[in-house]
Amino acid sequence: MTTMIKVDNATKAFTLSYQRSLKQTVLAKARGRKTHDTFNAVDDVTFSVHEGEAVGLMGLNGSGKSTLLKLISGVMRPDSGSVLTRGRIAGLIATGTGFDNNLSGRENLYLNAAILGMSRAETDRKFDEIVDFADLGKFLDTDVAYYSSGMKARLGFSVAVNVDADIFIADEALAVGDRPFKRKCKKRMDEIVASGVTMFYVSHAPGSVRTLCNRVLIMENGRLGFDGDVEEGIHYLHYDDNGDDSGDDDELGTDI
Numbered sequence: 478m479t480t481m482i483k484v485d486n487a488t489k490a491f492t493l494s495y496q497r498s499l500k501q502t503v504l505a506k507a508r509g510r511k512t513h514d515t516f517n518a519v520d521d522v523t524f525s526v527h528e529g530e531a532v533g534l535m536g537l538n539g540s541g542k543s544t545l546l547k548l549i550s551g552v553m554r555p556d557s558g559s560v561l562t563r564g565r566i567a568g569l570i571a572t573g574t575g576f577d578n579n580l581s582g583r584e585n586l587y588l589n590a591a592i593l594g595m596s597r598a599e600t601d602r603k604f605d606e607i608v609d610f611a612d613l614g615k616f617l618d619t620d621v622a623y624y625s626s627g628m629k630a631r632l633g634f635s636v637a638v639n640v641d642a643d644i645f646i647a648d649e650a651l652a653v654g655d656r657p658f659k660r661k662c663k664k665r666m667d668e669i670v671a672s673g674v675t676m677f678y679v680s681h682a683p684g685s686v687r688t689l690c691n692r693v694l695i696m697e698n699g700r701l702g703f704d705g706d707v708e709e710g711i712h713y714l715h716y717d718d719n720g721d722d723s724g725d726d727d728e729l730g731t732d733i
């Protein structure tokens with residue numbers, strides 16, 4: 478079995494500043510008060526993901542999921558420990574960050590594809606498929622500055638799902654498209670998993686984790702609280718209660 482993601486005792490700390498201005502900081506220091514605190518957003522986390530696994534990453538708000546995703550995608554480095562990945566990573570993480578507002582959708586498509594490691598020839602080959610998926614119609618040659626956030630997300634996601642990746646990572650929070658587009662994304666992600674690509678998917682929605690994933694990791698205050706079976710994980714989180722989060726389970730709700 479090939480290991481695709483190997484996270485060993487990874488820790489990432491952030492600094493919380495209590496003062497908003499330099500003056501406040503100087504005053505607080507003079508009075509012997511604390512000016513900042515550090516805390517571990519990801520705290521000594523260890524796990525491995527094998528080829529073809531589809532892993533759901535769940536946990537309450539602020540538990541460290543996005544930070545862990547950033548460590549895996551290489552956007553951030555751990556302060557201690559290590560995060561190793563194999564092959565090309567693509568996915569729905571901070572999509573559109575590489576967009577240049579002064580360029581058209583078409584030009585940004587090429588720019589974004591290049592950032593994700595696609596050659597010009599590869600992008601040319603997939604151009605029609607990407608444009609078709611993004612469904613931006615006549616706006617393809619409009620500057621991205623005039624795009625709505627949903628239109629930008631569509632373009633970013635369309636490029637990402639058409640990269641031949643070894644690991645596909647997705648944060649449902651970044652899926653801001655409308656219902657039909659979300660449905661299309663979900664279908665495409667099912668196809669990606671079915672094709673054997675390793676998937677790492679951050680979600681609050683038990684419904685999509687159930688259909689997409691065969692393993693769940695749960696973050697709790699920066700630590701890995703659970704690693705195992707999907708149903709057990711959802712139960713561990715109490716997301717299977719018929720409480721006020723039941724709407725989350727809707728395929729067309731917050732799910733993608």
Ligand SMILES: Nc1ncnc2c1ncn2[C@@H]1O[C@H](COP(=O)(O)OP(=O)(O)OP(=O)(O)O)[C@@H](O)[C@H]1O
Nearest residue numbers: 491492518536537538539540541542543544545650
């Ligand atoms: N760049 C940063 N600087 C300082 N603190 C940060 C930074 N990024 C995240 N944090 C903090 O780290 C903690 C974990 O954040 P993270 O975004 O990883 O949580 P999350 O589990 O993805 O949350 P959510 O479900 O709300 O998206 C939070 O307390 C957050 O405020």
